[in-house]
Amino acid sequence: MGEVMDLDDAYDNVSYIPDAAGYEPRWSAAADAFRKRMAVPGRARLGVMYGHGTRQAMDLFLPDAPPAGLTVFVHGGYWRRFDRALFSHFASGVLAHGQAVMMPSYDLVPRVRISDIARQVAQAITVAAHEIPGPLRLVGHSAGGHLVARMLAPGMLERDVRQRLVHVMPISPVSDLRPLVETRMNVDFQLDKAEAKAESPIYQPVPEMPVTVWVGSEERPAFLDQAQWLAEVWDCGHVVEPGQHHFDVIDSLLDPESVMVRTLLEF
Template sequence: MTEIIDWDAAFENGAHIPDGSAYPAAWQARALEYRTQATARLDLPYGTGPRERFDLFLPDTAPKGLCVFVHGGYWKAFDKTTWSHLAHGAVARGWAMALPSYTLAPEAGLPEMTGQIARAISAARAEVPGPVRLAGHSAGGHLVARMLCSDMPDVARQAVSISGLHDLRPLLYTRMNDILQLTDQTACNESPALLTPRDGTRLTAWVGGHERPEFLRQSALIREAWPHTKLVVDGALHHFNVIAALEDPDSPLTNAMIQDAP
């Protein structure tokens, strides 16, 4: 793991994206706009913790099934309210979409977060019958991939990990680990690429073609490590705009999330 000297730079996205600092405010504005006009049930509990809540966005007719989107932020930033607009594509196709928050580092470690996401999906499934599809971005990509691992409750069998992190060991060499507090054991135990997927699961690893080399490596790695996994390198997109296609009901990314094959 020492061939890359500066692991902090390897995981730094904003500094390498034009106007990268403007994206969070734009996401929040789009999310607020969508919440004001969508059919939604907000702040549904899946536990007793203050962040153990999910928003559920619903189509006008009976849902075809449930999509769940898990947000990123390196397990230490953001919550569900920044990403509401990403429900539009699935909802326009007749699916419900749940967006959970989860307890962030350093208050929680990654094993606790993975347990929270499993409980959130189970709670959302109780509200919406039918098939379940998962998508997550960056750290959220890690969390949805973890849901497909054989050591987790069987809450879903299909997921799209968008710019996901699947091998956590390099994070041990970053300054952000002062917040994440990963150990050698935790990094291995929580790395999907080092774990066994449940039989019958399907994963799509989706990554922008202009992302940092480490994110391209992470997506290629899970493709090699897991059977029945498809790798999609999406054109000239970067880490902050690769998720925008979830707003489009007809985009290849939305199709990848809701269709029966990766």
């Protein structure tokens, strides 16, 4: 039992972040204000369905000129929580550079499996890519980092969509799901070791397009390890941002001139 408790603690972010409970209401208020601002000039297309379930919907935010490309942001929450509406404002940094930004929601575990979520995200990206031309970039946080990394597995994206990918940025990703099998969260994940390995990006073929793995220096050691494992296996970019923990590491997406945004857009 000791090992199980250790892994539960290792993957527990909330208990180690000051005022962790305050993030969700602050994000919600900022996201709501952002959507309202974007709706006034008609630059927000909200609740666009990409599938048949009520959560299989996406929001599309448009720049004030024809888009220079499409950036997709996939939210986290351990595949169990949250939706796109909590993170709308994080589109602002890349939006200022003329990017259209798509944010999908997806069904959550245990209603569906993690593999089902990955397929839903791939469908959302495909629908958005058919709407918005130009280079395609993927960025995701935590479980969303896992999901954007999964998009690089063979067969996940249609060939014409995959060929448009120019950069993928998993932020604080879970790249090896096997440790999660031994956590209490697996009541929801329902992973066995074989499925956990099959859904782990570190076991995918090394992608050909640029990837930058990003993580905060103040994150839990397990997440520092998860980021390092992916960067090493894929031999790709690896940034450890000083002073950032698992929740505020995505704050850099708010700033058009941040190193994170500039790195995402440099390819």
